[in-house]
Amino acid sequence: VGILVVLNVLLVGTSGWRLDLTREKAFTLAEATTDTLAKLDKPITVTAYFTENLPAPFSDNARYTKDLLAEMRAASGGQLSFEFLDPQSQETEEDREKKKDIKRDIFGRTMRDKTSVETELEGLGIQPVEVRVFEEDEAKTMRAYMGMAVRYGEEKEALPYIQDVSMLEYDLTSIMRRLVRAKAPMIGVVQGHGEPALEADLDKVINMLKLNYEMKPVKLDDGKVPDDVDVLLVIGPNQPYADAELRAIDSWLMQGKSAAFFLDRVNVDLKTFQPTPSGHNLDALVGAYGIELGSQLVGDVDCATLSVSERRGFMVVQMPIKAPFIPQVKQLEGDSPLAKGLADLTLPFVTPIYPKSGIEGVSIEVLAKSTAKSWLEDGTAENLNPRRDWGAAAPAFTGPYSLMATSRGLLPGFVDPQQKAAKEARVIVAGTSMVFNEAVLSPQNAGLILNMIDWLSLDAKLLDMRARSLTEANIDPDLSPGAKTAIKAGNVAAAVLLDGIFAAVLMLRRRSRRHALTVATPN
DSSP, X not given: OHHHHXXXXXXXXXXXXXXXXXXXXTTSOOHHHHHHHHTOOSOEEEEEEEOSSOOTTHHHHHHHHHHXXXXXXXXXTTSEEEEEEOGGGGOOHHHHHHHHOOEEOTTSOEEOOOOHHHHHHHHHTOOOEEEEEEETTEEEEEEEOEEEEEEETTEEEEESOOOOGGGHHHHHHHHHHHHHOSOOOEEEEEOSSSOOOHHHHOHHHHHHHTTTOEEEEEOOTTSSOOTTOSEEEEEXXXXXXXXXXXXXXHHHHTTTOEEEEEOOSEEEXXXXXXXXXXXXXXXXXXXXXXXXXXXXXXEESSEEEEEEEEEETTEEEEXXXXXXXXXXEXXXXXXXXXXXXXXXXXXXXXXXXXXXXXXXXXXXXXXEEOOSSEEEEOOOHHXXXXXXXXXXXXXXXXXXXXXXXXXXXXXXXSXXXXXXXXXXXXXXXXXXXXXXXXXXXXHHHHHHHHHHHHHHTTOHHHHHHHHHHHOOOOOOTTSOHHHHHHHHHHHHHHHHHHHHHHHHHHHHHHHHHHHHHHHHSOO
């Protein structure tokens, strides 16, 4: 603590510089940010509304926000400017009088008219929040502002509440990209074959993607994919596609477009665990692009735990049970930016996939695998019974199995295998559509969906930016306990030692300068 205090005192008034030693360069502006700032053709203004004297950790968030905006201003070449305002300091005399005019409603609750500042911020979508503070050994609540407004010409957008600064740079860069671009990429979701309805069943996915993308349902009845679609999603169809519809998807991919196929072998009701065989006919289509679908479901010892109701006399209790047919993927495979920063994914009722090899001009990469303690079984009601006696079942482990893969390059055609895509096309194939199901849409699965859309829309820089915010530098689990302890102790000792050395160097340099000045100055 003493070293940190001394170091901060010594650095007061010195020119700022930083050395980023994090693995993912978490404290260096991302390439997506610098590219966006470099392309600004007119000034962009950021106004941060933070109440003064916020308690920790909110005060730390304000400090981080100011540092980040300062770096972005320097990287913008003067196109970005920012200011920090305490909304209370902007109040007029009339506003202060309004705050004194307290009324009560019929329930006895206090209320008053909004001030002009509160009305203005409310119009931007920025609302005050209640935070807990401790004053004179007493816990109290205070209304505080911690939001931000971004203005670009006549356009404006806001971050209503800055609570988690780990994604602040991503959020700001995304806002700037939306403000400066003419049109957001369009995501087309195929409908008409028993797929989840876009508005009714994929509402959370729409809300998650709408900040950076537009989405619309796509019908293939006329034998073509609409020209304004940039990425095509095929999610959980259970009815066959007509030949003209298959040709439409193939023709579209041959133009060098991108598509993702999330295909089930059976559709499982999460309440009853009753399976219904899927009737899609897309096996040959995705097989033409280098990824074949299996016919059974993958069971895995490393799986999700469900809570099942059981009656015990007059009581109903919740019992945790293992669900082997809902595998959990601890870490994605490969070096693809799509896989960065993602872990603990849930892939319910997934079918194995079998990537082909040796397709000229095509690169196929497996993204997710089951563990070695996995096996295959038919998706029957008996096998999927959550109360199944696994002590008696004792399946033979035959894993690992591939569960999700990408195919990219000059893909061969489905209609004409001799035809090649005009330019690089991208395809993702997964053996389940349940990753989109709102009942299992965990933050990890949401991150996977966002990464996939970024990868398919060729926005790899934005993808890299989000991935580094998701990644933690964990200690290798295969190390011995002694090695883990040594690394932990080394991390703590190295941080203190480096601070001490740096402070000592600065002190010696200042002492040397003072000595030189003393010698050069006559008494």
